[in-house]
Amino acid sequence: MSIEGTKLTLNDLTILGLLLERETGVTGLELEKTIDNRNMRIWTKIGKSSIYFGLKKLEKNNFVSSEAKYYRKNQSKPPIKEKYYKITHEGKNEIEKAIFNILSTHKKIIDPFDIALSFSSWLSPKRKKKAFDLRLKMIKDRKELLQIKFEEFKKPGAYGLDIEGKKDFNPLILKNILIIFSRPLSLVEAEEKWILNNIDDIIQ
Amino acid sequence: MSIEGTKLTLNDLTILGLLLERETGVTGLELEKTIDNRNMRIWTKIGKSSIYFGLKKLEKNNFVSSEAKYYRKNQSKPPIKEKYYKITHEGKNEIEKAIFNILSTHKKIIDPFDIALSFSSWLSPKRKKKAFDLRLKMIKDRKELLQIKFEEFKKPGAYGLDIEGKKDFNPLILKNILIIFSRPLSLVEAEEKWILNNIDDIIQ
Incomplete structure (x- = not known):
């Protein structure tokens, strides 16, 4: 379910928010670690697979761009590819709207x-x-x-x-x-x- | 989604709870009115169609029984059929479990x-x-x-x-x-x- 007035789900918002913090680019693994380190699972439902699924979807919608970097762990082995993700200008606009819309609306929660x-x-x-x-x-x-x-x-x-x-x-x-x-x-x-x-x- | 350890949804629980209050039998229309009168929509999502849908499903599961009664609004017209619903013994056991399970469990709500x-x-x-x-x-x-x-x-x-x-x-x-x-x-x-x-x- 999307956040009103946007194309973002809550998971998308979480991912974009973390990308905003580090505009030099982040890998999926780094996102995972940040979510763990901050104990974000106490107040979100985001899982490992939903991070990668979310990044893919966000890239398709032009809210995120990615760049592949190659590095060698070991000179005798072939280089390893790592994808670095950044939030785009469109992504910044979209998350701004999403944050505003959520903060400004008090919804009854059915308990x-x-x-x-x-x-x-x-x-x-x-x-x-x-x-x-x-x-x-x-x-x-x-x-x-x-x-x-x-x-x-x-x-x-x-x-x-x-x-x-x-x-x-x-x-x-x-x-x-x-x-x-x-x-x-x-x-x-x-x-x-x-x-x-x-x-x-x-x-x- | 069912309440843990039971076959009931939240709507089923609401309907059974109201049937418990009136063991002599209630029509769907009376349930509707009760939900309105008590402003139950302030804290539930139950709608008109979900009352009738719920009653049918509960009857199929033997949590509710129904009896048809006929009355004439007007002697010149054919009698009108009205269905009266009652909670069964099985229904009482099931709602007891559902109420207990919800009351005893504190769940984090993702806001x-x-x-x-x-x-x-x-x-x-x-x-x-x-x-x-x-x-x-x-x-x-x-x-x-x-x-x-x-x-x-x-x-x-x-x-x-x-x-x-x-x-x-x-x-x-x-x-x-x-x-x-x-x-x-x-x-x-x-x-x-x-x-x-x-x-x-x-x-x-």
């Missing part, structure tokens, strides 16, 4: 929890208590994971962020990374608080 | 907003400000809508809830309805608060 909650009076008090105990435990785990990551990235020199060996890292990026960890954290805290405030009423 | 936010430094400060102004306005509108509905349902005798004319309404249901309005409200408030706390930092 199955709300629907189950509305029928929860049909569960016995014992089963309700058990369900909420399990849920609170999972919320606590997620909160802790987010807190740990947030603190890790906050440490000065926490440059696991960067692609190995390359130093042309934009400091703005670190700020963005911190901001996006703080948001899921605030929402997960709101969820926990709501349950703790209402659990007695619900379980009755 | 495109987080992804766009992580790349928001590529927007000009002016565009960022505009995007967040629009977003805050939408959040405010949604908050107000939820608040109004919450207050409406809290009023004693706010029995727009019930299906017209029938009085066998379970008081537990009202409690459940209030609870599910309070939850999206608390989350939307957390979202607004997070933006207001971070907007200066983001827009810079």
Whole structure:
């Protein structure tokens, strides 16, 4: 599904966004590493194969250009080809639109929890208590994971962020990374608080 | 997509849940009205056609049984057939499992907003400000809508809830309805608060 007003999916946006950070060109493998290093899988669904599939599609749409470079690991072996990807002018325009459209639109998110909650009076008090105990435990785990990551990235020199060996890292990026960890954290805290405030009423 | 460990979709769960409230049998039209009266579309995607489609599928799976009743609107015209649906024993077991499984599992929700936010430094400060102004306005509108509905349902005798004319309404249901309005409200408030706390930092 495309982001409103654009030809980009969420995965495309993630890829283009990472290409924007390094205009000198990035390989697919470097993209993979960046996604791992930043723990981006905490808030995206992007997988390995979708990176390569996405790059191909983006290139076909002229949002990305590629250049092959050859290097030898070993003089006795034939050179290895590596593809470097860059975001194009069209790609920059498209991602600008996509970011703006997403940031400016608040969409209701259908959470199955709300629907189950509305029928929860049909569960016995014992089963309700058990369900909420399990849920609170999972919320606590997620909160802790987010807190740990947030603190890790906050440490000065926490440059696991960067692609190995390359130093042309934009400091703005670190700020963005911190901001996006703080948001899921605030929402997960709101969820926990709501349950703790209402659990007695619900379980009755 | 089915709810884990069950054969039910979210729409099936909604339909079965409403059938549970009225074990004497309900027509498709009455289900439609209930969904409207309770403003259930605020937190579900259920549409008119999906009610009838869902009832058919649930009956095929033995989670629902139906009985045809005939009545005459007008003595000079042929009788009209109306189908009354009831939840079966199997249906009750299945919905119990579905409610338990959803309540007990906290899933991360992928919000495109987080992804766009992580790349928001590529927007000009002016565009960022505009995007967040629009977003805050939408959040405010949604908050107000939820608040109004919450207050409406809290009023004693706010029995727009019930299906017209029938009085066998379970008081537990009202409690459940209030609870599910309070939850999206608390989350939307957390979202607004997070933006207001971070907007200066983001827009810079």
